Amino acid sequence: MLTDRQVLILQVIVDDFIRYALPVGSRSLSKKEEISFSSATIRNEMADLEELGFIEKTHTSSGRIPSEKGYRYYVDHLLAPQELQSADLRIIKSIFAERIYELEKIVQKSARILSEMTSYTSIVLGPAVKDNRLRRLQIVPLNRETATAIIVTDTGHVENRTFHFPSGVSPSEVEKMVNILNEKLSGVPLVELNAKIYKEIAAILRRHIQNYDLMTEVLGETFKIPSNEKIFFGGKTNMLNQPDFTDLEKVRGLMSMIEQEDGLSEMIRQNPEGISVKIGRENNNSAMENCSLITATYSVGAEKLGTIAMLGPTRMEYSRVIPLLKIVSADMSAVLTKLYQNG
Amino acid sequence: MLTDRQVLILQVIVDDFIRYALPVGSRSLSKKEEISFSSATIRNEMADLEELGFIEKTHTSSGRIPSEKGYRYYVDHLLAPQELQSADLRIIKSIFAERIYELEKIVQKSARILSEMTSYTSIVLGPAVKDNRLRRLQIVPLNRETATAIIVTDTGHVENRTFHFPSGVSPSEVEKMVNILNEKLSGVPLVELNAKIYKEIAAILRRHIQNYDLMTEVLGETFKIPSNEKIFFGGKTNMLNQPDFTDLEKVRGLMSMIEQEDGLSEMIRQNPEGISVKIGRENNNSAMENCSLITATYSVGAEKLGTIAMLGPTRMEYSRVIPLLKIVSADMSAVLTKLYQNG
DNA sequence: GTTAGCACTCTCTTAAGATGAGTGCTAATT
DNA sequence: AATTAGCACTCATCTTAAGAGAGTGCTAAC
Numbered sequence: 035m036l037t038d039r040q041v042l043i044l045q046v047i048v049d050d051f052i053r054y055a056l057p058v059g060s061r062s063l064s065k066k067e068e069i070s071f072s073s074a075t076i077r078n079e080m081a082d083l084e085e086l087g088f089i090e091k092t093h094t095s096s097g098r099i100p101s102e103k104g105y106r107y108y109v110d111h112l113l114a115p116q117e118l119q120s121a122d123l124r125i126i127k128s129i130f131a132e133r134i135y136e137l138e139k140i141v142q143k144s145a146r147i148l149s150e151m152t153s154y155t156s157i158v159l160g161p162a163v164k165d166n167r168l169r170r171l172q173i174v175p176l177n178r179e180t181a182t183a184i185i186v187t188d189t190g191h192v193e194n195r196t197f198h199f200p201s202g203v204s205p206s207e208v209e210k211m212v213n214i215l216n217e218k219l220s221g222v223p224l225v226e227l228n229a230k231i232y233k234e235i236a237a238i239l240r241r242h243i244q245n246y247d248l249m250t251e252v253l254g255e256t257f258k259i260p261s262n263e264k265i266f267f268g269g270k271t272n273m274l275n276q277p278d279f280t281d282l283e284k285v286r287g288l289m290s291m292i293e294q295e296d297g298l299s300e301m302i303r304q305n306p307e308g309i310s311v312k313i314g315r316e317n318n319n320s321a322m323e324n325c326s327l328i329t330a331t332y333s334v335g336a337e338k339l340g341t342i343a344m345l346g347p348t349r350m351e352y353s354r355v356i357p358l359l360k361i362v363s364a365d366m367s368a369v370l371t372k373l374y375q376n377g
Numbered sequence: 378m379l380t381d382r383q384v385l386i387l388q389v390i391v392d393d394f395i396r397y398a399l400p401v402g403s404r405s406l407s408k409k410e411e412i413s414f415s416s417a418t419i420r421n422e423m424a425d426l427e428e429l430g431f432i433e434k435t436h437t438s439s440g441r442i443p444s445e446k447g448y449r450y451y452v453d454h455l456l457a458p459q460e461l462q463s464a465d466l467r468i469i470k471s472i473f474a475e476r477i478y479e480l481e482k483i484v485q486k487s488a489r490i491l492s493e494m495t496s497y498t499s500i501v502l503g504p505a506v507k508d509n510r511l512r513r514l515q516i517v518p519l520n521r522e523t524a525t526a527i528i529v530t531d532t533g534h535v536e537n538r539t540f541h542f543p544s545g546v547s548p549s550e551v552e553k554m555v556n557i558l559n560e561k562l563s564g565v566p567l568v569e570l571n572a573k574i575y576k577e578i579a580a581i582l583r584r585h586i587q588n589y590d591l592m593t594e595v596l597g598e599t600f601k602i603p604s605n606e607k608i609f610f611g612g613k614t615n616m617l618n619q620p621d622f623t624d625l626e627k628v629r630g631l632m633s634m635i636e637q638e639d640g641l642s643e644m645i646r647q648n649p650e651g652i653s654v655k656i657g658r659e660n661n662n663s664a665m666e667n668c669s670l671i672t673a674t675y676s677v678g679a680e681k682l683g684t685i686a687m688l689g690p691t692r693m694e695y696s697r698v699i700p701l702l703k704i705v706s707a708d709m710s711a712v713l714t715k716l717y718q719n720g
Numbered sequence: 721g722t723t724a725g726c727a728c729t730c731t732c733t734t735a736a737g738a739t740g741a742g743t744g745c746t747a748a749t750t
Numbered sequence: 751a752a753t754t755a756g757c758a759c760t761c762a763t764c765t766t767a768a769g770a771g772a773g774t775g776c777t778a779a780c
Contacts, residue, residue, distance in 0.1 A: 057741095061742075074756090075754070077742085094743075094760050094762095095741070095742050095743050136538070174515075176531060180478050180533065192525065194533075271629070280625060282623060282625060285628070286614070415723050417723050421775090723780075724777105725778085728774080729773085730771105730772090734768085735767085736766085736768105737764105744757105744759085745759100746758105748754085749753080
């Protein structure tokens with residue numbers, strides 16, 4: 035168990051290091067307002083804190099920096115429920131000031147603004163399209179050989195694919211088919227479309243449509259909806275400007291991890307609902323060793339839709355980013371709930 | 378005017394430096410097969426080449442590296458019409474092996490494969506959507522308040538926007554309006570849609586549609602088509618692995634230039650039709666000082682559609698990348714011409 | 721015109737000393 | 751018993767010096 039004084043010292047060390055990115059020594063600590071005892075006392079306390087694993091040295095005679103355990107303690111116990119700075123608050127409100135009707139627009143704008151405010155990298159996972167429900171299917175012939183199939187979901191998301199048009203299928207038949215499919219499949223989650231077509235609708239179609247086989251083969255391909263969430267970025271290269279990343283090797287690793295979107299989105303998706311902070315190796319990813327990831331989920335009503343995340347150095351401004359993400363995710367949930375539930 | 382021997386030496390210097398990224402000295406040059414005279418002779422020739430501005434030293438007693446002028450001469454005069462390596466050729470052919478019906482798919486795949494083959498960064502500008510022609514307009518109501526407008530173009534490109542649905546407009550009226558618009562606007566380039574609506578169709582609409590004003594205002598917004606080409610990347614972070622970019626400052630500049638898509642696409646678009654090579658400062662961009670950009674346009678029939686570009690260090694393998702881009706752009710043009718002109 | 725030879729230049733590496741920030745420990749003080 | 755002053759010690763960083771190696775420019779010989 036830490037004494038009050040140890041906690042105070044830990045707090046000041048973390049705050050100072052977050053601010054200046056330099057190891058903190060006993061002498062400079064003793065000069066802080068909050069601290070009323072001598073550097074020697076601090077040295078003793080720091081020795082204990084180090085033994086307990088909360089801080090560490092970069093070399094034998096350096097000042098201390100927080101360890102991952104230290105950051106963890108700081109995040110869990112030392113972050114007073116922080117007020118958001120009013121300037122920050124104003125900017126956030128401006129995201130949601132104008133009425134927007136498209137989820138992607140909101141998501142993109144949030145990502146951009148968050149990264150600009152913090153100079154960290156923001157990552158937003160959109161909702162998985164596969165859970166949307168079919169609102170309307172449409173087939174638009176382009177020429178004798180090809181046509182575009184369009185799927186509109188209940189959230190206004192549009193998927194489309196252009197395909198080869200089997201010869202021997204007449205336009206009127208296509209229309210008939212589209213009508214049947216619309217009637218039977220409206221409201222079905224996209225992920226279930228294919229199964230539903232084969233199980234329940236095949237019989238009906240076969241009765242009404244010539245060339246049934248050709249058409250379903252083609253449509254089956256079309257209904258292969260991308261299974262993953264869309265991913266949006268803000269400030270992808272912001273990390274290059276952090277003083278923590280002067281080592282080209284680290285930069286390389288980090289950047290290629292960010293490029294590798296699948297892994298990143300998996301890493302983010304794993305996090306639990308609500309706010310979550312993963313520090314350094316807690317992310318189970320070697321490229322993330324010196325990074326922290328803060329995630330917040332957003333939802334419509336009670337249903338989780340996606341995740342907003344901020345990626346920064348372990349030394350990131352938790353006390354600012356956490357309330358920032360809290361409010362953005364809450365606002366986003368509110369806007370989206372209004373958008374999709376009232377309608 | 379350069380003597381044959383000077384040209385030979387320049388050629389070998391450039392080839393060697395492209396390969397090993399190290400300044401080339403007279404002694405190592407004299408050991409090359411192609412070279413049958415002594416290092417002293419080479420030194421004399423190199424002194425002349427340097428005076429003429431084709432090569433330069435990194436410091437007083439270093440070997441020589443090509444200057445931008447040297448690369449320029451190399452590209453203009455020393456690149457024998459190069460055969461593409463058969464391995465490369467096979468990979469390229471595989472891009473176009475399977476039948477694809479969507480331009481974006483082809484473009485994306487090309488970008489990815491080009492970057493993987495070369496370990497440079499590939500950038501592909503898609504065609505500007507605004508020049509596509511309207512094939513079909515569709516409005517799909519989502520709920521009482523919102524609807525999604527969908528525009529399908531003759532190339533199978535789909536644009537969509539979700540908008541607020543003015544109260545007091547009945548579904549049947551919307552349908553009537555959509556029908557009129559489809560009839561009158563089919564085949565019109567997207568960029569002209571708005572003007573056409575106001576000039577020619579307004580009168581007709583006003584006669585048939587109640588709430589005409591509300592609807593056109595909303596649709597006007599919807600028809601604001603993004604004016605720029607879509608841009609696709611392959612291997613965005615490949616440049617980090619080039620030995621030329623060990624300086625973090627350069628990396629920063631380059632990366633943020635790449636992130637800044639508008640400027641980049643402008644820089645690429647400026648280039649003339651066909652193949653173009655811009656070396657270092659020829660790109661008029663400080664972040665590109667140590668980079669070259671090779672661009673190739675692709676087209677449908679005679680109409681230029683877009684540009685494929687490869688971004689690498691000035692020290693890039695021109696002799697490989699140029700034929701690579703030539704063939705990819707030609708193949709792409711062929712596929713797209715077949716796709717869009719026969720139909 | 722070409723080449724061998726040589727003095728010279730500059731980078732890079734290594735080592736050594738000087739500096740300074742910071743520590744750990746001990747003994748004195750409160 | 752807790753705190754603090756004092757001091758020896760450690761280590762990164764900076765500066766300087768020296769040596770090695772790659773390469774050049776110039777001169778004189780071929």
